[in-house]
Amino acid sequence: MRLNRYFFHERFFMRVLTINNNGGGFADYVEIADGTTVAQLFEQQISGAKPSNYLIRVNRQPCSEDQVLQPGDRISITPTKIEGALG
Amino acid sequence: MKTTKIIGSRSRPSTPTLRFSPTAWAKLLFLRDYGRTEIGGFGISPADDLLYVDDVRLVKQTCSWVHVAFDDTSVAEFFDEQVDAGRQPEQFARIWVHTHPGDCAQPSAVDEKTFTRVFGRSAWALMFILAKRGQCFARLRFNDGPGGELVLPADVDYSRSFLGCDHQMWEQEYLTNVSPQQTNLVASRLSESANGSPFDEEDEWLDSWFDYTDDGDNEKETA
Known part of the structure; x- marks a missing residue:
């Protein structure tokens, strides 16, 4: 039974490195379901946020929202349009 | 607010205070004064x-005397680089530092907007502005729970060991990182004046307006 659960887990889940500054902020491995896309991961990590406020990269490269993630991928979700001005 | 108090003891101050290492402070002053534009980075x-x-680190940015805008890809590269160095986002992505070339360190509407939009979803964030003559502004904001914010004093802390200057x-x-926008603006203005008057378009508009009114008069006359 334990062996089955192990194989099930290995078959349907994978680990990816996520860099995310929202909430507590972390750079760590997270487990996601096999076949998860970039858009789905974004929604899991930053629910309710506007994707246009972030640059999402996979393995340091720009990506499309429907790109399917692979085991060991590195996904960074970083803020965009950081600007300051004199009052 | 001026940074006049000097922390010398090993203990941390009893009230929350944003503290800079002497090296980081010297670097920030150097970067503020190197050009004539605003500059920004992360603490x-x-x-x-x-x-x-x-330390204060710059990312690629376009700047003018009144504005600084970070390059999005460079911010992402900075995050990757810091994670590779073994840091967590709360160590490198929560203290947003920028300068004002004048002597007013108060945040502008654009600063406030950015602080809310970009840093409003992290558990906490801090906006630090350094202006001329040592004027500075630091505000810590908590976004978790009921939230809240606090204006903090800023000091130079000599109690830890620190590196020397490296101008x-x-x-x-x-x-490498700062692209002053003013140069491009001046260049484009110069090329405009070389190619013709910037009021040419206005003249064309006036010409077409007079043509229109003339046509109107003509129509009335024919009617």
Whole structure:
């Protein structure tokens, strides 16, 4: 039974490195379901946020929202349009 | 607010204070004064003391006397680089530092908007502005739970060991990352004046307006 659960887990889940500054902020491995896309991961990590406020990269490269993630991928979700001005 | 108080003891101040290492402070002053534009970056903190800034790092940015805008890809590269160095986002992505070339360190509407939009979803964030004559502004904001914000004093902390100045490296960092926009603007204005008057378009508009009114008069006359 334990062996089955192990194989099930290995078959349907994978680990990816996520860099995310929202909430507590972390750079760590997270487990996601096999076949998860970039858009789905974004929604899991930053629910309710506007994707246009972030640059999402996979393995340091720009990506499309429907790109399917692979085991060991590195996904960074970083803020965009950081600007300051004199009052 | 001026940074006049000097922390010399080993203990941390009893009230929350944003503290800079002497090296980070010297670097920030150097970067502020190197050009005539605003500049911005992120404060880097040790994991055990997040309100202690031991380095200030620039990312690629376009700047003018009144504005600074970070390059999005460069911000992402900076995050990757810092994670590779073993840091967590709360050590390098929560203290947003920028300068004002004048002597007013108060945040502008654009600063407030950015602080809310970009840093409003992290558990906490800090906006630090350094203006001329030592004027500075630091505000810590908590976004978790009921939220809240606090204006903090800022000091230079001599109680930890710190590195020396490295003007050559700081200059290189500035030149690599800061693109003054004013130069381009001046260049485009110069090329405009070389190619013709900037009022040419207005003249064309006036010509077409007079043509229109003339046509109207003609129509009335024919009717």
